[in-house]
Amino acid sequence: MxxxxxxxxxxxxxxxxxxxxxxxxxxxxxxxxxxxxxxxxxxxxxxxxxxxxxxxxxxxxxxxxxxxxxxxxxxxxxxxxSNHLGYPGNHNCSHYLALSTLLQFNINNAGDPFKESDHGLHSKKFEVGVLDWFAQLWGIDKDEYWGYVTNGGTEGNLHGILMGRELLPNGILYTSQESHYSMFKIARMYRMDCGTIASLATGEMDCNDLRDKLLINKDRPAIINVTIGTTFKGAVDNLDLVVQTLIDCGFSDNQFYIHCDAAISGFVVPFLKQVQKFTFKKPIGSVSISGHKFLGCPMPCGVLITRRRYIDLISRNIEYIASFDTTIAGSRNGHSPVFMWYVLNLKGWRGLEQDVQKCLRNARYLRHRLKKAGISSMLNEMSITVVFERPPDNEFVRHWQLQCLENMAHVVVMPHVTVEMLERFLSDLIRKRNTWYGKVQPPCLAEDIGICNCACPVHACKCKN
Structure with a gap:
């Protein structure tokens, strides 16, 4: 030994x-x-x-x-x-140092955010301010929504799917194969039947496959997860097409529930013009988003918004906390709402829009440079996630903290990612790539990201995009 x-x-x-x-x-x-x-x-x-x-x-x-x-x-x-490229976290966090004095307090937002508590050290007024902002962003009136600040996107998904299951106890959960892994964990935790829907090369849900599976199970309600920014390819499921597919298959409004997992692109899509929006003006039941990703809170957190009329299904009065038990967690982080409130006020709509435009611009730049270097790559519309061929060097992957899946890797261009950072990455990648592939050809990614995005010798000349 x-x-x-x-x-x-x-x-x-x-x-x-x-x-x-x-x-x-x-x-x-x-x-x-x-x-x-x-x-x-x-x-x-x-x-x-x-x-x-x-x-x-x-x-x-x-x-x-x-x-x-x-x-x-x-x-x-x-x-x-300084080398964080593959995981969807924004590391521009220095402005939060202004809130460091709050760490001397134990802030606990136990119970319902809209119900005052005998426990005086809470930040529920900040929390409701944050929730009102997101309710306006997603098109639902103050008196029609309910929500809370969660410990992250997974907790938001847990709550959203719980609402669907309580409304439709016999419902089948439908979610695409490129959904966040929490969806499949939720199905196991809640002991729900789960139908996995195929996805297109872009990563978007294949609504033809959804239609086929809905028709097979027409006698049971549908609980559908729509992903606004898939984990690996950054694809946005077509909400309007999902709704139309449900209608075409004969599902009325009381036979389906739609949850939108907007953890990654929930801050991107609302700031884009001439794109389909996910909004409560459409027949959705809930939306969840992460606060530590694009927004850049220094601790995992998020927001869940649902329709107020649904919350009575799970609400229970808890006398000794003088509040209602309506959330997944009992005690909740009272610092998170203050941090989210602070950055939303600090940046404002204009600042967030500028962050979105910067990330989109840098993502297009990265995609352009990869394509120019002859490297298979893909960038979806409305996405800040650039997918490319997986480096065969684990040391390189760890250094740049890339996420990898089968033959693919990706970079998520968050607000902390600068052009200079991308230049260092590209220079390193292109230099190392010359040693990785001698006479051996890079992998073909046609099936993974589409023929037109594949730069292998077989497909490089077949499509010019």
């Missing part, structure tokens, strides 16, 4: 840290009190409890040690954020 090597807990997926580009430990070397370089190892992260001989000096020493480790972790995070 070989020697035990401590695992750096800052490494990716619990594996040994990458030595890519001389970053063997993922954290810059630190100089300790003896003037010697050191790196953080596993024992630095143990939670220890010792009886101090000199309580005051021991406390000071412990505080110094903890501060040093947190500072090193901050350096690590700063380095990782």
């Amino acid at each position: 070989g020697p035990y090597v401590p695992v750096n807990k800052f490494s990716t997926n619990g594996r040994e840290p990458s030595d890519y580009d001389n970053q063997a430990m993922m954290i810059p070397d630190q100089i300790d009190d003896m003037g010697e370089k050191r790196i953080l190892v596993e024992q630095d992260f143990a939670v220890v409890e010792v009886e101090p001989k000199d309580e005051e000096s021991c406390a000071a020493e412990r505080l110094h040690h903890l501060t040093k480790i947190v500072t090193q972790f901050q350096d690590h995070l700063r380095e990782r954020a």
Whole structure:
């Protein structure tokens, strides 16, 4: 048996840290009190409890040690954020430092956001302000909606599908094969029958397959998840076509429920002109979005909006919290609504629109450069997700923190992604690619992203887009 090597807990997926580009430990070397370089190892992260001989000096020493480790972790995070391309998180978060004084308070939004609580340390007024903003964004009047600030997109999906199941207990959940993985987990948790719908090469739900499956199960209601920005290809399901398909198959309004998972593109689509909008003016039941993705809150959070008349199905009065139990979670993060309220006010509609336009522009730039370099790639309309051939080098993938699926990888062009960052990535990719593929050809992606987007020798000359 070989020697035990401590695992750096800052490494990716619990594996040994990458030595890519001389970053063997993922954290810059630190100089300790003896003037010697050191790196953080596993024992630095143990939670220890010792009886101090000199309580005051021991406390000071412990505080110094903890501060040093947190500072090193901050350096690590700063380095990782500078190369963060594949995951849908916005790392422009420095403006939130203005709210750091709130961390001295334990803020708990337990219970219904529209019901005051005897627990005085809550931020429900901020929460309702955020909810009103999203209700206006998604076209539903204040007296017709209900919602809350969640712990993320998955919780919003949990609540939205719960509404559908409570309204239609015998309903079948229909969701595309490119839906977020939480949908299939929800089906298992709620013990719901789930029909997986095929998707097009773009990642959009195939409504022909939806029609076929609806007709097979005409005797049972339909609970449909419509994705506004699929996880991997950034595709937007055609809500109008889904509704028309339901009508064509003979489903009346009381026989279907539509939930919109807008975690990724929920902040993009509303700011685009001449595109189909997802709105409560259409027959949808709920919408969920993530706050830590495009908006860039520094903690996972999100928003769920549904129709007020539905919430009585699950509402229960809880006397000892002096509120109603209407949410998935009991205690809820009271800081998140303040952070969301702050950035929505700080940026305003114009600032958010500028972020959207910047991301779309940079995504098109990346797609153009990949195509010019002869690399198979795809960018959907209304999307900030650029899909391209999967690099065969795991060190490269970890360094740029790319998400990969089969033969594909993607970059999600969030507001923190600059042209300079993309140039560094492209330069690295093109340089490394020359060594990855000698006489061996890059993979064909025609089936994954469409013939016209594939740059392999077979398809490169067949379609010019």
